[in-house]
Amino acid sequence: MDSLTIGYIGIGVLILLLFSGIPIGVAMGATGLAGMFLVAGIKAGLGLIERIPYDTVANYTISVVPLFILMGSFCFYAGISQDLYRAVYKWIGHLRGGLAMATVGACAGFAAVSGSSLATAATMGTIALPEMRKYGYDDRLATGAVAAGGTMGILIPPSVILIIYGVITEQSIGKLFLAGFIPGLLEALFYMITIHLIVLWNPSIGPPGPKTSLYEKFTSFKDIWIVIALFLIVIGGIYFGVFSPTEAGGIGAFGAFLFALGRKKLNRTIFFESLIETGKTSAMIFIIIIGASLLGSFLAVTRVPYALADAVSALPVNRYIILILIIIVYIFLGMIMDSMAMVLLTVPIFFPVIKSLGFDPIWFGIIIVRVTEIGLITPPVGLNVFILKGIIPDVPISTIFKGIIPFFIADLCHIALLISVPELTLFLPNLLK
Numbered sequence: 001m002d003s004l005t006i007g008y009i010g011i012g013v014l015i016l017l018l019f020s021g022i023p024i025g026v027a028m029g030a031t032g033l034a035g036m037f038l039v040a041g042i043k044a045g046l047g048l049i050e051r052i053p054y055d056t057v058a059n060y061t062i063s064v065v066p067l068f069i070l071m072g073s074f075c076f077y078a079g080i081s082q083d084l085y086r087a088v089y090k091w092i093g094h095l096r097g098g099l100a101m102a103t104v105g106a107c108a109g110f111a112a113v114s115g116s117s118l119a120t121a122a123t124m125g126t127i128a129l130p131e132m133r134k135y136g137y138d139d140r141l142a143t144g145a146v147a148a149g150g151t152m153g154i155l156i157p158p159s160v161i162l163i164i165y166g167v168i169t170e171q172s173i174g175k176l177f178l179a180g181f182i183p184g185l186l187e188a189l190f191y192m193i194t195i196h197l198i199v200l201w202n203p204s205i206g207p208p209g210p211k212t213s214l215y216e217k218f219t220s221f222k223d224i225w226i227v228i229a230l231f232l233i234v235i236g237g238i239y240f241g242v243f244s245p246t247e248a249g250g251i252g253a254f255g256a257f258l259f260a261l262g263r264k265k266l267n268r269t270i271f272f273e274s275l276i277e278t279g280k281t282s283a284m285i286f287i288i289i290i291g292a293s294l295l296g297s298f299l300a301v302t303r304v305p306y307a308l309a310d311a312v313s314a315l316p317v318n319r320y321i322i323l324i325l326i327i328i329v330y331i332f333l334g335m336i337m338d339s340m341a342m343v344l345l346t347v348p349i350f351f352p353v354i355k356s357l358g359f360d361p362i363w364f365g366i367i368i369v370r371v372t373e374i375g376l377i378t379p380p381v382g383l384n385v386f387i388l389k390g391i392i393p394d395v396p397i398s399t400i401f402k403g404i405i406p407f408f409i410a411d412l413c414h415i416a417l418l419i420s421v422p423e424l425t426l427f428l429p430n431l432l433k
Contacts, residue, residue, distance in 0.1 A: 003039045007302025010035040014295070014345075024341035025284075025291035032294030039301050052293045057286055060246060061167055066282040067249030068158045071230070072114035073274040074256035078265045080227060081123045084109040087220035089131075090212040097199035097206035099135060100145035101192045103128040107149030108188040109224065111156040112231045113256065117339070117376050121150025121384040125391045138205035139395045141198060144403030147384040148191055148410075151373035154339060156184035157235055158249070161343055161372065164289065165365045168296070168344065169351050172362070173245040174238040175429035179366050181235070182424050187370075187414055194410040226259045239432060285340065292344035299348055309352040319357040320419070326350055327371050327415070334375015335382075342372060363425045367418060374411050377404045 010031050017027035037045040056062065075081075088105035092098045107124050114120050125146045132142040154161040157177035166173040199206040233255065234248045243251065260266040299305055312322055333342050347368065354364045376384045385400045418425055 003302040004304060004307055006035060006038055007299055007304035010298060010302070011304070018337070023287075024337070024345070025287040025289075028288070028291035028295040028345065030291075032291070032296070032298040035298040036294075036301065039298070048294055048297055052297065053290050056290045056293055059167070061173065062163075062286075062289070064158075064163055064173070064246040064249040065160055065285055066278050067246070067253045068160060068163075069116070069281050070274060070278040071158075071249065071253040071256045072116060072119060073277055074253065074260045074266070075110075075113040075227075075230075076119070076123060077270050077274060078226075078256065078260035078263050080113065080224070081106070081110050082127055083223035084227060085124065085127050085131075087224045089209070090217050090220045093209035094211040096203055096208050097141070097195040099128070099132045099137060099209050100141055100195045100206055103132070103145045104149040104188050104191045104195070107146070108152050108156060108184065109227050111153040111184070112158075113227055113252075114153050116160060117151050117153035117373065118383060118387060120153035121146060121376075122387050122391070124150060125388050129388070129392055133392075135209050136207050139392075139399050140403035141195070141205050142403070143385075143388050143392070143395060143400040144405075144407050145191070145195060147377045147382075147388055147400065147404050148407035149188075150384045150387075151376045152184055152187055154373060155180050155187060155366070155369050157181060158245075158252070159369065160285065161340060161369050162365060163245070164285075164340065165343060165347060165368065167289075168292065168347055169361055169365070171365060172429075172432075175362050175432055176365050177235060177238060177245065178428035178432060179362050179425050180369070181428055183366055183370065183414075183418055186417070186424065187411075190410045190414045191407060194406050198406055226256075230255050239428075288341055288344055292348070295345070296348040305349050305352045308349065309356040312353045313356040319359070322353070322357060323359065323367075323419070326353070327367070330368065330371040331374055331378070334372060335378050337375065339372045339375055339383075342375065343368065360422065360426060362429050363418075363422050366425045367415065370411075370415055370418065374408065377408065 014027055014031040017031065018024065033045055033048065036048055085102060085106040088109070089099065089102040092101050092105070095101065103124055106128065107120050110120050110123060128146055129142055157180050159180060162176040162180055163173055165171070166176050195206065230252055234252045237243045237248050237251065238245055257266070315322065330342070330346070333346065351361070355361065376382060379401050382401070385397065385404070388400055389395070389397050
């Protein structure tokens, strides 16, 4: 049996392991290791065990992951999420559907200091859902806005998923961060337009909230200056070459720490809880990355990705047809897999295909993250949906899934725009020196 056949069999075995409920990191690592034993021998397999776990964890670039997670944790305990919601609420809460729009805006702001979709959905759901229900918002609109808005956590920089994509494809994390900025803002705009259209069609499901004075509107900025400052320091520092993304993560985490300390929101218990949460999340991510690295080494030896790239490149169809097929695969996988696991599993396979077709790898990274976001709100997995179900257990999960349908359509329109106009994604990274 040749190595290419073993590679295809390995992919099949991996799929079976995933459906059996084995953790994704363990499944990828076991498949990669067993496959390497078969293809290259026991000595080569043991060499992977000796080298990859240490190289992965000791990677200087990867150290940015816990730093940005820690920054988000400090910001959460400092109460930034509540301040963001109140600030956006004072500006547009008086409009029909304004509370839902404010939720989307606050999600975008919190995404800029969080980097996690699940954290964004859980945090904003806790704050915004009671407020929207208080003013008589339909549960479908309220939950749909939070679930969809929460997905922006992995697109608007800093994003853990973009960091992982950059590491496994050897692309500039700084360029990826800049590339996600305009698409992230457009995503928030698309969601707000969707909410506006929904309440135009049925005004009763999104009644207006109370009006606020112009003074209250402008004074709301004093509560969210830290979000703006952290974002400008982190992204601006990377853009102007003042420091690397890893250094930006350290500066961002330290800035969030000082802010939480200055607000007197940080005591010994919360400080250690933030460290423990960061450690747990980072450990989970590292285990998945180690598993993906083992699998990637096995696939590289079997040359499955390159054989697939050659076969796809030879197809007599337009390259955008192939891109659309890849996107459909991602949407399907998103229904059954976690977003990070999906990226780590598929990018080593699809990336050579995309390069052979002549697509920009930075642009493709944003497209992949954008499509991955859809998996967070689509059944049967839809992790953001289940998070909201835990926050408001009296709302049927079917109601939440119905609520995300308009936002799912908005997602498809947004992705179509990014594909049609790549400059929206590449404008800022092309300015990076």
